[in-house]
Amino acid sequence: MSRAHALHILVKTKDEAEAIKKELDAGKRFADLARQYSTCPSGKQGGDLGEFRQGDMVAPFDKVVFGKPTLDVHGPVKTQFGWHLIKTLSRG
Numbered sequence: 446m447s448r449a450h451a452l453h454i455l456v457k458t459k460d461e462a463e464a465i466k467k468e469l470d471a472g473k474r475f476a477d478l479a480r481q482y483s484t485c486p487s488g489k490q491g492g493d494l495g496e497f498r499q500g501d502m503v504a505p506f507d508k509v510v511f512g513k514p515t516l517d518v519h520g521p522v523k524t525q526f527g528w529h530l531i532k533t534l535s536r537g
Contacts, residue, residue: 446498446499446500447498447499447511447536447537448496448497448498448499448536448537449496449497449499449510449511449533449534449535449536449537450494450495450496450497450533450534450535450536451494451497451510451531451532451533451534452475452476452479452487452491452492452493452494452531452532452534453479453483453485453487453492453494453506453529453530453531453532454475454478454479454482454483454485454488454492454529454530455483455484455485455487455488455526455527455528455529456482456483456484456527456528457484457527457528458527458528459521459523459528461482461528462520462521462528462529462530463521465478465482465530466518466520466521466530469518469530475491475492475518475530475532476491476492476493477491479491479492480492484527485526492532499511503524503525503526505522505523505524506522506524506529506531509522509529509531509533510531510533510536511536513531513533514533515533515534515535515536516532516533516534517532518530518531518532519531519532519533
Protein backbone atom coordinates (compact mmCIF):
# COMPACT_ATOMS: atom_id res chain seq x y z
CA MET A 446 0.00 0.00 0.00
CA SER A 447 1.23 3.48 -0.85
CA ARG A 448 2.55 5.82 1.82
CA ALA A 449 2.90 9.59 1.80
CA HIS A 450 4.24 12.44 3.94
CA ALA A 451 2.17 15.61 3.79
CA LEU A 452 1.61 19.01 5.35
CA HIS A 453 -1.70 20.82 5.52
CA ILE A 454 -3.37 23.98 6.73
CA LEU A 455 -6.96 23.57 7.93
CA VAL A 456 -9.33 26.54 8.16
CA LYS A 457 -13.08 27.01 8.48
CA THR A 458 -13.88 28.76 5.18
CA LYS A 459 -12.90 28.58 1.52
CA ASP A 460 -12.21 32.33 1.58
CA GLU A 461 -9.66 31.89 4.38
CA ALA A 462 -7.96 29.08 2.48
CA GLU A 463 -7.79 31.16 -0.71
CA ALA A 464 -6.33 34.13 1.19
CA ILE A 465 -3.63 31.90 2.73
CA LYS A 466 -2.87 30.41 -0.68
CA LYS A 467 -2.22 33.94 -1.96
CA GLU A 468 0.27 34.44 0.87
CA LEU A 469 1.98 31.18 -0.12
CA ASP A 470 2.08 32.32 -3.76
CA ALA A 471 3.72 35.54 -2.55
CA GLY A 472 6.55 33.52 -1.00
CA LYS A 473 5.49 32.96 2.60
CA ARG A 474 6.59 29.66 4.16
CA PHE A 475 3.98 26.90 4.45
CA ALA A 476 5.06 25.94 7.98
CA ASP A 477 4.85 29.55 9.21
CA LEU A 478 1.34 29.99 7.82
CA ALA A 479 0.25 26.63 9.26
CA ARG A 480 1.42 27.73 12.72
CA GLN A 481 -0.40 31.04 12.30
CA TYR A 482 -3.73 29.90 10.80
CA SER A 483 -4.35 26.14 10.98
CA THR A 484 -7.11 24.96 13.31
CA CYS A 485 -5.66 21.42 13.27
CA PRO A 486 -3.34 20.41 16.15
CA SER A 487 -0.72 19.65 13.45
CA GLY A 488 -0.46 23.42 12.92
CA LYS A 489 1.91 23.59 15.89
CA GLN A 490 4.31 21.37 13.88
CA GLY A 491 3.98 23.55 10.78
CA GLY A 492 1.09 21.47 9.49
CA ASP A 493 3.17 18.28 9.40
CA LEU A 494 0.97 15.17 9.41
CA GLY A 495 3.94 12.83 9.21
CA GLU A 496 3.79 9.69 7.13
CA PHE A 497 0.53 7.83 6.59
CA ARG A 498 -0.91 5.13 4.35
CA GLN A 499 -3.38 5.54 1.52
CA GLY A 500 -6.85 5.20 3.02
CA ASP A 501 -5.86 6.61 6.43
CA MET A 502 -7.28 10.06 5.61
CA VAL A 503 -10.74 11.09 4.41
CA ALA A 504 -11.33 10.49 0.69
CA PRO A 505 -11.05 14.08 -0.68
CA PHE A 506 -7.76 14.55 1.21
CA ASP A 507 -6.41 11.15 0.11
CA LYS A 508 -7.28 11.89 -3.52
CA VAL A 509 -5.05 14.99 -3.50
CA VAL A 510 -2.17 13.45 -1.54
CA PHE A 511 -1.99 10.32 -3.69
CA GLY A 512 -3.10 11.80 -7.02
CA LYS A 513 -1.63 15.27 -7.45
CA PRO A 514 2.00 16.34 -8.00
CA THR A 515 4.24 16.46 -4.93
CA LEU A 516 5.72 19.70 -3.54
CA ASP A 517 2.92 21.85 -4.99
CA VAL A 518 0.24 23.35 -2.77
CA HIS A 519 -3.23 22.05 -3.68
CA GLY A 520 -6.58 23.34 -2.57
CA PRO A 521 -8.74 24.60 -1.14
CA VAL A 522 -10.02 21.05 -0.62
CA LYS A 523 -13.25 20.59 1.34
CA THR A 524 -13.73 17.79 3.87
CA GLN A 525 -16.06 17.41 6.85
CA PHE A 526 -13.32 19.09 8.94
CA GLY A 527 -13.18 22.30 6.90
CA TRP A 528 -11.01 23.57 4.06
CA HIS A 529 -7.46 22.32 3.52
CA LEU A 530 -4.39 23.49 1.68
CA ILE A 531 -2.28 20.39 1.13
CA LYS A 532 1.40 19.97 0.28
CA THR A 533 2.61 16.42 -0.29
CA LEU A 534 6.32 16.15 0.49
CA SER A 535 6.87 12.57 -0.63
CA ARG A 536 5.02 9.51 -1.80
CA GLY A 537 6.11 5.93 -2.24
